[in-house]
Amino acid sequence: MKQATISSRLIHSPEFRLAIIALAVFVLMSVLSPDRFLSSQNLTSMAFQFPEFAILALAVMLTMMTGGIDLSVVGVANLSAVVAATILTQYAGPDMSVGVAMKWYLIAFAAALLVGALAGLANGALVAYFGLPPILATLGSGLVFTGLAIAMTGGSAVMGFPDIVAWLGNGKLIGVPVPLIVFVLLAIGLHILLTKTGFGLRVTMYGANPLAAMFAAINVTALILRVYVIAGMFSSVAGMIIMSRANSAKADYGSSYLLLAVLISVLGGVNPYGGYGRAIGIVLAVLSMQFLSSGLNMLQISNFARELIWGGLLIFVLLINTIDWASLGQGRKNSNKSG
Amino acid sequence: MASANPHAFIDMKGITKRYAGVTALDGVDFSVNAGEAVCLVGENGSGKSTLIKILSGVEQPTDGEIFINGEQRFNLDPRASSAAGVMVIFQDFSLFPNLSVAENIAFSTQLSKQNTLFKKRNARDLARSVLQRIGVDIPLDTRVESLPVAHKQLVAICRALACEARLIIMDEPTTALTELEVHSLLEIIRRLKQDGVAVVFVSHKLAEVLEVSEKVFILRNGKNVVEGPATDFDAASLTRHMTGRDLPQVTVSAISETSQTLLHVKDLTKAGVFEDINFELRAGEILGITGLLGSGRTPLAKALFGLTKPDSGRITMDAKVIPLGDPLASATARIGYVPEDRLTEGLFLTQSIIRNVAVGRLTAHERYGFLNMKSLNAEADIWLNRLKVKAPDIEAPVQSLSGGNQQRVALARWLARAPRVLVLNGPSVGVDVGSKADIHNIIRELAASGIGVIVISDDLPELLATCHRILVMRNGKITDEIKGASISEEELAHRLAS
Amino acid sequence: MTRIIKLFPKGFFTSNETLVAVVIIAFCAIATLSDPLFFSVTTVSDLLRASIVLGIFAIGAMLVLVSGGIDVSFTAVAVSAMYMTTVFSLGFWPDMPWYLIFTISIFLGACLGAINGVLIALFGLPTLIVTLGTLSVFRGFLLTFVGSERISALPPEMRGFSRMVIARGTTEGGSFYSLPWAVAALVFVVVLTWFILQKTVLGRSIFAIGGSLESARRVGINVRAVQFFVYVYVGALAGLAGIIHASMGRMADPFSLVGLELSVIAAVVLGGARLIGGYGTLTGTLLGVALIILVQNSLIVVGIPSTWQSVTIGMLILVGTGIPAYQAKRAAAKAA
Incomplete structure (x- = not known):
């Protein structure tokens, strides 16, 4: 009995559905273009491509679990990268010894994380202290962060880094792309945070009912602040990877990533109204997206078609989830019974 | 109870409702005369809300007959039910917080006339006359969100009246009200009854509406348990019938003398x-x-x-x-x-x-x-x-x-x-x-x-x-x-x- | 009017409309002080020109917010409708009269809006996420299947439209000004939307749905139909704004417009529309548009370098929505 409910819960979970979609896309692409899609070259290049927006998706997901959203992730990523890049170009040139460059790189990285944390703190304060709806708070702050990056750079790219900057985005560790390792570590970290810690359970409960969380003596303000600070710092990491891969920092890099990050979160089964979300869902959603877009690349389909297919996939998944809940099977029976 | 009661505005006979094997109502009889107040009481899950849903056309009965004004009705839907003058006031009142009192009262009327244009003056006139009818003065232009709960309820009653309600069903009407507000609500109910409007109270909070009611219907586990004139009941007997047991009269034990x-x-x-x-x-x-x-x-x-x-x-x-x-x-x-x-x-x-x-x-x-x-x-x-x-x-x-x-x-x-x-x-x-x-x-x-x-x-x-x-x-x-x-x-x- | 002020004295003086109006006046005052030429017919006509497209978008976005949703796809609708209309006209009937071109664009916009309408009204999907999705679907479709090249050889009637002016002339100072007929389109949209929102049962139903969806259902409002109308109407407005944008700029650019949606929503929200639905006014929306346009075009006049434009708009959103939000929070704490 108990066993049955667990397995039926598994089958009905959005993650299970997503795993099937990811698998289906993978198989489809492998069949359509077996030589190229399954080539190690393609698989590696995929592993380099997705971590930057996948990490942003993790940030968005965490805020979405509280019933909020972070529309400023790209702004934070770019601002962090611009700050780090400014430090690097100011104090470390391309022709510096590795040791010294390393020192400055770590300082720049720390500065980027600090920027992310501060930006997150600002978002959290706007939501928790001033009572702004998260959409508006992060819409406005996102403009401010991007704007600060523009004001700092005059809108042009900052470049001319020491070589070690390239490692984070382009390097390999025991044959595995470094950005992939970073993403996996962050995803595992977020999974542990959400499922094993008091913080994670509080986030889930707050997302389910913010008012009840307050009445249950949860420190709501501190919780929200921490959520947005973590989201901000995740965004900084993504910013550093973007900077490394582009070998430069600019205020308007990755402008399509916001859509992508929100899309992946929803695709990953996170409830946009809060209270439900799993890191594994994000991983599966990212994989489906990447398989799809890279497969489409193989098939010589234009970049614009990718946008079309991403959007279509998002709506498709939304439709599947909604139809399943509202009008089929148990949903209807339950709603009748409550009468 | 064999033939249709000629005086009844609503007469429901042998109503049965089954959902996928669960019997929510089992041969329930229920009737309301014009200008009469009726209490429909029962614990949560006794079937009273299902009965109301059937009467308001939201749900169809599995079995049974419904007469409105002596005329048998089949396949009652919400539109037909409200056209017959059956109005439900839900516990949350279903008002629009961002609209004015006048608009809230007149909205359904304007909808049902299938107007394209919203006739503001008509809306205000209607709202004013209905408020007068129950003898209440609420500013017409106030947004409903700024009204106290009791006034919101009155606006909801007015909206029902504006739709020419012959029967107003009030779901848990007194939960949000204080004793004093309940008294003034009862006053208004008396006025409505004189106007020939019937009222059904659906409640598990007891006693306070008994004094204006003529009849009491008690449901338990989807069946009629008792029905009879309101004067036959008091709080204790209502409880007994609802739960099927007596509530013991308990006294509070004393506090220890030494307690800090x-x-x-x-x-x-x-x-x-x-x-x-x-x-x-x-x-x-x-x-x-x-x-x-x-x-x-x-x-x-x-x-x-x-x-x-x-x-x-x-x-x-x-x-x-x-x-x-x-x-x-x-x-x-x-x-x-x-x-x-x-x-x-x-x-x-x-x-x-x-x-x-x-x-x-x-x-x-x-x-x-x-x-x-x-x-x-x-x-x-x-x-x-x-x-x-x-x-x-x-x-x-x-x-x-x-x-x-x-x-x-x-x-x-x-x-x-x-x-x-x-x-x-x-x-x-x-x-x-x-x-x-x-x-x-x-x-x-x-x-x-x-x-x-x-x-x-x-x-x-x-x-x-x-x-x-x-x-x-x-x-x-x-x-x-x-x-x-x-x-x-x-x-x-x-x-x-x- | 006086009665309303008496009823809501606090509401009036802290309302977003008043706040935004004060900021606009202050902005203009400082601008005039630092550059006396600022306050001129030329500036006004320039700003008015600039606010036509943004204004039409904003009115649509406001309508969606009032109904309790949010739409970010309207720029993609606009650019798709505009570009497809242009391509169609060039391919089949280059000399098509301008009003027919406009009608086609509006119709296409309405059709794309109807797709949003079906997804939201019929399937009840969350509006932000659906429209984020359709944003990329519409644009992706346009760029993949219709074309991705800028067209500067527009149908002659479209170019003709941009030359149609209500008034033009030269000021005493020697600067040129003109007031195009396109402004009339904005006026028309304002009047039409005012009429729908204030005078029709449909318009009041939009407010009612935004106020309480559940109540609207119970009262017997056809919620799906009203929501569907909202998204179709917004689509139609977007189609109009798109074709005006192309005509006035004398170029059909499939990469334009998308990206504007956040500025538009910023304008609407500054004007006092609330994300929870049920609240929003045309006056507020137009004031919000005016402020955004001022910041986008004349920031330099008040001594702020134009690289700070994003920061300024962002701060305006945060302050403009933060103050009322904070006041509401304080008031709630006090009342409890």
Whole structure:
């Protein structure tokens, strides 16, 4: 009995559905273009491509679990990268010894994380202290962060880094792309945070009912602040990877990533109204997206078609989830019974 | 009851409703004459809301006959039902907070005329005349969101009247109202009856509507149990029929002579809300605080738990001052608060039962931020058992439970924290009569174990049945202190309202 | 009017409309002080020109917010409708009269809006996420299947439209000004939307749905039909704004417009529309548009370098929505 409910819960979970979609896309692409899609070259290049927006998706997901959203992730990523890049170009040139460059790189990285944390703190304060709806708070702050990056750079790219900057985005560790390792570590970290810690359970409960969380003596303000600070710092990491891969920092890099990050979160089964979300869902959603877009690349389909297919996939998944809940099977029976 | 009753406006015969094997209604008869007030009472799940849904056309009966005005109706849908003059006022009133009083009252009328243009002047005229009809004066241009609850209800009644209601069904009409407001509502009901409008009260809160009602129908487990003239019933007999058992008359046991003062509230003031609140609470004591809506009882309750911040005054526990306006500090001082509105404030409806209890004890089972899930859940389970929560699966969402069991879950969360003072705001609101008695027992047991309990309620029998002492609030001040069991319900009601 | 002020004295003086109006006046005052030429017919006509497209978008976005939703796809609708219309016209009937071109664009916009309408009204999907999705679907479809090249050889009638002016002339100072007929389109949209919102049952139903969806259902409002109308109407407005944008700029650029949606929503929200639905006014929306346009075009005049434009708009959103939000929070704490 108990066993049955667990397995039926598994089958009905959005993650299970997503795993099937990811698998289906993978198989489809492998069949359509077996030589190229399954080539190690393609698989590696995929592993380099997705971590930057996948990490942003993790940030968005965490805020979405509280019933909020972070529309400023790209702004934070770019601002962090611009700050780090400014430090690097100011104090470390391309022709510096590795040791010294390393020192400055770590300082720049720390500065980027600090920027992310501060930006997150600002978002959290706007939501928790001033009572702004998260959409508006992060819409406005996102403009401010991007704007600060523009004001700092005059809108042009900052470049001319020491070589070690390239490692984070382009390097390999025991044959595995470094950005992939970073993403996996962050995803595992977020999974542990959400499922094993008091913080994670509080986030889930707050997302389910913010008012009840307050009445249950949860420190709501501190919780929200921490959520947005973590989201901000995740965004900084993504910013550093973007900077490394582009070998430069600019205020308007990755402008399509916001859509992508929100899309992946929803695709990953996170409830946009809060209270439900799993890191594994994000991983599966990212994989489906990447398989799809890279497969489409193989098939010589234009970049614009990718946008079309991403959007279509998002709506498709939304439709599947909604139809399943509202009008089929148990949903209807339950709603009748409550009468 | 064989042939159609010629006088009945509504006559339902042998109504049966089955949902996928579950029988919600089983051959129920129900009738309402024009200009008559009828009480439809039953515990949660007795089938009364299903009956209302069938009458308003939202659901179709599996079997049975419906006559409206002596004419048999088949396949009644919401439109046909409201065209026949059957109007339902739901518990939440279903108003538009952002629209004006006039628009709210006239909206359905304008819709049903299939107008393209919204006739503002007609809307105002209609609203004015309907308000006059029930003898109430509410500014037509006020946005409904800024009205007090009782006025919102009146607007809802007016909207039904504006649609030429012949029968108004009111779902739990008195839950949100104070005794005084109930009295003025009853006045309005009398006027409506004189106009030939019939009223059905759907309720499990008893007694107060009996005086304007002609007939009482009691449902239990989807069947008619009793029906008869209202004069044949009183609170006790209603309860007996609803639950199928008698509620024992209990007396509160005395507090131990040696018990210490736990909580000391001194000169607590919040401008315009409450002022100069002074009282003490001893260990093992059950203190009732009552008053009309707006008397300051709920803000005071929240202030005791730090959810609102008083301007001045002091709350001390064991001579230690508790910072004002800080729920975390209050929780640390081992004060617990079970809110009035379980669904929006008390519970995480979509989350599991066990989590709803466990969430109160996260800190205790947390090491370096990591939770010990096993001990956390084990402890929560103990409390669920101790409070006899009937749940087939503790991993199921808490919203799958009945009102009484939900309230126990909310209580369990706080009891797990071993509180020394427990503030219960409306502990049995929306709970069926059977569970209510159980909850009162739990409250008495808690006090007997040495917890100081504050019960905030306007349910006077509840206060009389549980409290050692009752404080009466009026306009933000404590105006009366009454020793429990020394006073009748009527007398208490009088002191509340005068 | 006086009665309303009496009823809501606090509401009036802290309302977003008043706040935004004060900021606009202050902005203009400082601008005039630092550059006396600022306050001129030329500036006004320039700003008015600039606010036509943004204004039409904003009115649509406001309508969606009032109904309790949010739409970010309207820029993609606009650019798709505009570009497809241009391509169609060039391919089949280059000399098509301008009003027919406009009608086709509006119709195409309405059709794309109807797709949003079906997804939201019929399937009840969350509006932000659906429209984020359709944003990329519409644009992706346009760029993949219709074309991705800028067209500067527009149908002659479209170019003709941009030359149609209500008034033009030269000021005494020698600067040139003109007031195009396109402004009339904005006026028309304002009047039409005012009429729908205030005078029709449909318009009041939009407010009602935004105020309480559940109540609207119970009262018997056809919620799906009203929501569907809202998204179709917004689509139609977007089609109009798109074709005006192309005509006035004398170029059909499939990469334009998308990206504007956040500025538009910023304008609407500054004007006092609330994300929870049920609240929003035309006056507020137009004031919000005016402020955004001022910041986008004349920031330099008040001494702020134009690289700070994003920061300024962002701060305006945060302050403009933060103050009322904070006040509401304080008031709630006080009342409890």
